[in-house]
Amino acid sequence: MDTRQFLDKYNLLANKIDADRLIAEFLSEMKAGLAGRDSSLAMIPAYVTADRNIPVDEPVIVIDAGGTNLRVACITFDMDNRAVIKDYERYPMPGAVEEVSATEFFNQLAHHLGPMLGKSKKIGFCFSYPAEISPELDGRLLRWTKEMKAPEVIGRFIGRGLMAALGPAGEGKSIVLLNDTVATLLAGKAAGKKRYGSHVGFILGTGTNIAYMEKNKNILKIIVSDASGSQAINVESGGFSKAPRSDIDNMIDQASENPGINQFEKMISGRYLPEIVLRALKKGAEEGLLDTAGRHWIDRQESLDHEQMDALFNTGGSGITKSTDLSKVDRDCIQTIANAVIDRAAKLAAINMAATVIKVVGESSDLPVCINIDGSTYYKAAGLRENAERYLKMILRDRNIQYDLVHVERAPMIGAAIAGLVN
Numbered sequence: 001m002d003t004r005q006f007l008d009k010y011n012l013l014a015n016k017i018d019a020d021r022l023i024a025e026f027l028s029e030m031k032a033g034l035a036g037r038d039s040s041l042a043m044i045p046a047y048v049t050a051d052r053n054i055p056v057d058e059p060v061i062v063i064d065a066g067g068t069n070l071r072v073a074c075i076t077f078d079m080d081n082r083a084v085i086k087d088y089e090r091y092p093m094p095g096a097v098e099e100v101s102a103t104e105f106f107n108q109l110a111h112h113l114g115p116m117l118g119k120s121k122k123i124g125f126c127f128s129y130p131a132e133i134s135p136e137l138d139g140r141l142l143r144w145t146k147e148m149k150a151p152e153v154i155g156r157f158i159g160r161g162l163m164a165a166l167g168p169a170g171e172g173k174s175i176v177l178l179n180d181t182v183a184t185l186l187a188g189k190a191a192g193k194k195r196y197g198s199h200v201g202f203i204l205g206t207g208t209n210i211a212y213m214e215k216n217k218n219i220l221k222i223i224v225s226d227a228s229g230s231q232a233i234n235v236e237s238g239g240f241s242k243a244p245r246s247d248i249d250n251m252i253d254q255a256s257e258n259p260g261i262n263q264f265e266k267m268i269s270g271r272y273l274p275e276i277v278l279r280a281l282k283k284g285a286e287e288g289l290l291d292t293a294g295r296h297w298i299d300r301q302e303s304l305d306h307e308q309m310d311a312l313f314n315t316g317g318s319g320i321t322k323s324t325d326l327s328k329v330d331r332d333c334i335q336t337i338a339n340a341v342i343d344r345a346a347k348l349a350a351i352n353m354a355a356t357v358i359k360v361v362g363e364s365s366d367l368p369v370c371i372n373i374d375g376s377t378y379y380k381a382a383g384l385r386e387n388a389e390r391y392l393k394m395i396l397r398d399r400n401i402q403y404d405l406v407h408v409e410r411a412p413m414i415g416a417a418i419a420g421l422v423n
Contacts, residue, residue, distance in 0.1 A: 001289070003289060003333050007336075007337065011245065011246035011247075012337075014391075017351070019347070019350075019351055022242065022244075022351050023351055029041045030355070034220060041239060041240060043219075044233065045231060045232075046182045046233065046234050047135050048182060048232050049423060050186055050232065052422040054077045055421055055422075057077070058120075059076050059119050060120050060124055060421045061113070061116045062074070062413050063109070064413045065125070066093075066126070066128030066146075067128070070091045071091075072112055073085050073086065073087055081192060082190065083413075085410070087116060096147075096149070100149065101150075105150045105161075106162055106164065110162060117169055121174065122174055123175045125178070126178060126183045127158055129144060129145055131179065133179075134157070137175070137176045138160055139157065140156065140157050141158060158177055175420075181211040181234055182201065183412045183415025184211065184408075184411040185211040186232070187408040188372035188406055191372065197366070197369055199370045200213075200357060200370070201371075201374070202349075202356075202372070204375040204378035206377070208265050209234070210352055211232050212232070212356045213230050237352050238265030248276060252266055252272060252276060267344070267345065273342070273345060274305060277338050280340075281337055281338075282301075284333065291329070293325040296325075297326060306377075310382045313335060313382040342382065342387070350389075350390075350392040357369050357371065357401060357403055371404065373405060374412075379407075
């Protein structure tokens with residue numbers, strides 16, 4: 001068995017993925033999720049719009065809570081929609097280091113926000129943890145991720161808790177809470193003055209997700225007051241369950257902390273790509289693709305980090321495969337397998353973006369769709385961005401759909417600022 005036969009056997013070849021079929025599956029799951037039927041896509045209404053113009057020179061207070069850091073700033077926008085960030089401060093996220101009570105959590109948020117309160121009556125809050133957004137633009141925490149230690153906060157509304165902690169200082173303030181993917185979508189409006197038919201936000205980092213603008217009349221699972229309007233939908237695309245999986249994907253899923261959950265994310269995101277590569281290499285060694293030295297080399301690899309994984313792509317052999325014990329045949333085999341895993345992830349990411357754009361515009365559009373892409377894996381994983389953009393072009397070109405790919409720095413903060421100003 002040669003390397004290509006091995007990749008075919010374990011369903012790791014991008015060219016074996018039927019893009020048209022998978023896009024149809026995505027669209028079907030999206031429609032079901034919007035209607036409240038069984039679906040692997042949650043399709044969570046965000047109750048924020050991207051239809052309104054960004055006001056010029058109007059300040060908004062911004063909070064960006066995600067990972068181990070809490071960021072606070074005051075942001076305005078100029079006539080070209082460029083963000084002007086002032087009074088930027090970064091603090092440890094309450095509960096990131098040691099456990100805090102709900103009272104301590106909200107009091108710490110209020111303390112860090114205090115010096116900014118005189119700058120605006122509007123607050124945009126990017127909260128990058130699983131939360132159910134309410135029509136009042138607040139969010140109820142469903143569960144913590146990223147090792148956060150504040151169990152009493154689970155089930156509580158974040159904006160409401162913060163306002164209570166602010167007390168009289170918060171009177172007259174309004175808070176709009178949204179997640180990082182919806183914020184990434186909105187941040188695309190700060191990419192310039194070009195007119196777009198709609199906006200999409202895509203994240204491919206440690207995890208993955210996508211958000212887009214949906215017509216209210218199509219969101220059948222909620223009652224909307226304005227059926228003619230539109231709002232952002234948090235797709236939770238990492239949960240998509242219809243992608244063709246391999247035995248290696250299934251092994252990774254079963255060994256994870258949440259088997260059966262976020263199966264699509266486990267095929268393409270930065271948290272899992274090194275593990276897919278490593279397991280594929282070990283399986284290849286077991287099946288005789290590598291000689292004795294190659295098998296010994298891969299047996300010694302207990303894990304791969306991103307730097308090591310990227311080194312596999314160095315065709316000059318200056319990465320972790322530079323050992324003179326490895327033959328050129330072994331190095332080529334290792335690099336071919338690593339390339340295939342990244343190429344498959346790139347095609348799946350492109351299919352995710354393409355399906356969402358098609359959902360937005362149908363089969364054709366006079367104005368392009370703005371796709372704002374964020375996430376370190378998309379931009380730093382060797383070959384992923386180039387391959388994803390090549391696949392996306394191939395898929396959408398035949399459908400006569402125009403789009404622009406943009407990257408707005410500090411997208412969560414910028415998007416939260418826009419949400420706070422226009423909603």
